Amino acid sequence: MGQISQRVLSYGFTFIAFRILGRLSFGLYRQVVQILTIGAQLGLIGYNYAAMRWVARARAAEDHGGVKGAARVALTCAGGASIVVVLIVLLLAEPIASVFGDDASEVDSLAFLLRVGVLYVPLFAMMQVLRYCTQGYKTMGPSVIAGNIVQPSARFLIGVTALGVGYFVLDAQSDDLLVAAVATLIVSAGLGMVTAGWYLRRMLTAEERRAEAVTEYGPMTRFALPQAGASLLGVQSIGLGVLVLGAFGSSSDVGLFAIAVSLQGPGTVFLSGIVNIWAPVVSDLHEKGEIERLGSLYQTINRWVATFSFPVFAALLIVPELFVRLFAGPEGQGAEDVVAILVIGNLFYTGTGPTGYVISMTGRPGLNFINSIVSVVLYIALGAWLVPMDGPLGGVVGMAITDSIVTALINSARVIQAKILVGVQPFGRTFYKPVVATLAGAAVLGAFKLVFGSSIPSELAGLAVGAVVYLVTLRAMGLDAEERMVIDRVKARAFKNRGKSK
Numbered sequence: 001m002g003q004i005s006q007r008v009l010s011y012g013f014t015f016i017a018f019r020i021l022g023r024l025s026f027g028l029y030r031q032v033v034q035i036l037t038i039g040a041q042l043g044l045i046g047y048n049y050a051a052m053r054w055v056a057r058a059r060a061a062e063d064h065g066g067v068k069g070a071a072r073v074a075l076t077c078a079g080g081a082s083i084v085v086v087l088i089v090l091l092l093a094e095p096i097a098s099v100f101g102d103d104a105s106e107v108d109s110l111a112f113l114l115r116v117g118v119l120y121v122p123l124f125a126m127m128q129v130l131r132y133c134t135q136g137y138k139t140m141g142p143s144v145i146a147g148n149i150v151q152p153s154a155r156f157l158i159g160v161t162a163l164g165v166g167y168f169v170l171d172a173q174s175d176d177l178l179v180a181a182v183a184t185l186i187v188s189a190g191l192g193m194v195t196a197g198w199y200l201r202r203m204l205t206a207e208e209r210r211a212e213a214v215t216e217y218g219p220m221t222r223f224a225l226p227q228a229g230a231s232l233l234g235v236q237s238i239g240l241g242v243l244v245l246g247a248f249g250s251s252s253d254v255g256l257f258a259i260a261v262s263l264q265g266p267g268t269v270f271l272s273g274i275v276n277i278w279a280p281v282v283s284d285l286h287e288k289g290e291i292e293r294l295g296s297l298y299q300t301i302n303r304w305v306a307t308f309s310f311p312v313f314a315a316l317l318i319v320p321e322l323f324v325r326l327f328a329g330p331e332g333q334g335a336e337d338v339v340a341i342l343v344i345g346n347l348f349y350t351g352t353g354p355t356g357y358v359i360s361m362t363g364r365p366g367l368n369f370i371n372s373i374v375s376v377v378l379y380i381a382l383g384a385w386l387v388p389m390d391g392p393l394g395g396v397v398g399m400a401i402t403d404s405i406v407t408a409l410i411n412s413a414r415v416i417q418a419k420i421l422v423g424v425q426p427f428g429r430t431f432y433k434p435v436v437a438t439l440a441g442a443a444v445l446g447a448f449k450l451v452f453g454s455s456i457p458s459e460l461a462g463l464a465v466g467a468v469v470y471l472v473t474l475r476a477m478g479l480d481a482e483e484r485m486v487i488d489r490v491k492a493r494a495f496k497n498r499g500k501s502k
Contacts, residue, residue: 007269009152013159014262015327017181018255020163023331025174027255029181031100031246032113034239036120036185039089043082043125046224047074048132054220055136064211070136071200073215074129077224082122089118100246109175117182123189127151130196134203142199151192159184240376244383245399253396259328260338260400263320264346267312271305271350286362291423299428302353306434309350311470314442315463317343319449322459338400345404348411353426355414362422371417375410382406433477441470 018026051074058066089096093111101107127146134142162180166172172180241261246254285294316323320339324332360368379402386398419425448462 006148006152007265007272009156011262011265013152013156014258016160017163018259018328018331020167021174021177021181023255024252025178025255026258027246027251027253028106028109028113029178030239030242030254030258031251032110032117032182033185034242034246035096035100035114036089036117037124037239038243039085039118039121040082040124040128043085043121044078044128045081047078047081047220048128050074050220050224051129052132052136053223054216055133056138058214059136063214064205064207065214066216067136067204067208068211069213069215070220071129071133072213073217073220074133075126077217077221078125078129079122082125085121086118089114089121100243100251102250106251109178113178113182116179117185120185120189123186123193127189127193127196130193130200133200134196137203142196142203146192146196146199150195151188154191155184155188158187240379241383241399241403244380244402245387245396248383248387249395249399253399256332256335256338256396257399259324259332260335260342260396263316263323263327263335263339264313264342267309267316267343267346268350270308271354274301274305274354282358282362286422294422295424296428298353298358298424298426299431302351302426303428303430303434305350305353306431307437307474310347310434310438311441311467313343313347313350314438315445315466316340318442318445319454319459319463321454322456322463325456334396338396341397341400341404345407348408351426352411352415355411355418355426358418358422358424359414364421367417367421371410371414375406378409379403379406433474436477437470437473440473441466444469 017029021029051070054070054073055067058064058070093114094107097107097110097114101110131143131147134146159181162184163177166177166180239261241257242254245257281297282294285291285297317340320336324335324339328335356368356371359371382402382405383399386402387395388398415425445459445462445466448458448465452458452462
């Protein structure tokens with residue numbers, strides 16, 4: 001539910017901000033957000049993961065001083081690194097902005113906005129460390145509330161209010177609206193940090209509060225740095241497409257690309273939500289040597305990911321213009337092809353399931369780090385070739401093709417790696433079910449578009465009928481015993497986490 005609420009709120013903010021700011025200003029805003037997001041990851045340098053692991057270990061050993069020491073080390077090191085990042089951004093705002101700005105005016109705007117929003121870096125880093133400390137208590141509740149509910153809710157409510165008042169009441173200029181949007185990032189991260197800190201303080205036992213902190217700077221740092229590398233080099237998590245397009249294309253194209261990426265969100269939300277449940281299960285079954293059971297569960301979960309994701313992507317592929325018109329209005333014209341192209345890569349992303357976690361949680365995080373490096377290098381190289389306007393597919397279409405190629409290749413490689421190294425693969429005998437049902441629903445939607453044209457009413461009707469056909473076809477093929485097992489396990493874990501968070 002936390003992932004769903006976060007996606008819905010982010011979706012809503014993007015919808016409103018794009019319409020108020022317009023394509024160009026929204027493109028500038030998205031570039032600032034992505035630069036600050038990378039800055040926050042650099043500020044964290046993996047200490048959120050180290051905090052979670054060391055807190056959990058200390059609690060398991062009833063080492064009360066170790067719990068306090070783990071939190072202290074993580075907060076101190078991430079705080080110090082964040083301050084360094086803040087100073088770098090303040091000093092080098094113009095050179096950074098010059099990479100992404102299309103002209104002198106945009107460079108000045110980006111540099112100013114980076115300085116305005118730079119406090120987001122330490123606030124977000126502290127929020128993440130505090131969230132992961134609470135996860136060391138083997139509960140997701142406080143972390144979800146702070147990072148998936150409070151922070152995005154504040155961003156939505158405060159941001160929409162500021163943009164609405166500025167645009168409709170004060171008749172503010174685009175530069176002032178951009179400042180308001182960036183300032184919202186700071187406020188929302190600050191509220192999320194306070195919430196996470198409040199929860200952690202409540203969760204500390206009396207013994208942990210009284211204990212003298214036992215710090216392990218060296219071991220925690222050695223664990224944190226590789227994790228930081230994998231997080232920093234996550235193509236999708238850091239929004240690398242926005243940055244590459246900003247560097248080699250135009251800010252206006254960034255606005256279109258951001259809309260197209262946002263429209264992919266509903267198709268990826270189930271996969272994003274399942275990984276927090278899936279990751280510890282992988283580790284548990286692998287440690288017990290139950291590889292056959294792990295493989296069966298992996299295939300069943302992947303089938304369910306496809307069940308929720310594939311129909312969404314089919315709709316985006318067949319009637320992208322409908323979603324672009326409804327979401328972005330006239331300013332979004334030109335994003336239709338981008339939406340459809342991105343779907344191809346996301347079919348590989350969701351269709352192969354949480355394969356990256358299979359690799360990491362079976363003791364091979366270094367391989368995922370290598371995968372990340374390869375994907376980033378390939379992404380930048382293809383982007384530099386395809387995105388420039390004098391390239392073979394200049395602009396935002398070239399960026400979409402780059403994104404889909406890299407996404408398809410890296411996720412296919414992970415499937416092969418998991419099969420060779422772990423002995424499991426994501427495609428079970430029931431995987432055909434969501435594929436067949438999706439094809440049936442897509443055929444109906446495509447027929448509606450062919451016969452009745454591309455008007456909004458006809459395409460909405462086609463979506464409704466196609467959805468019914470999809471559900472009826474899926475229902476006719478039925479549930480297997482393995483699928484019922486997954487449903488029961490997810491429910492049991494959800495209720496268990498809910499009980500712990502109370």
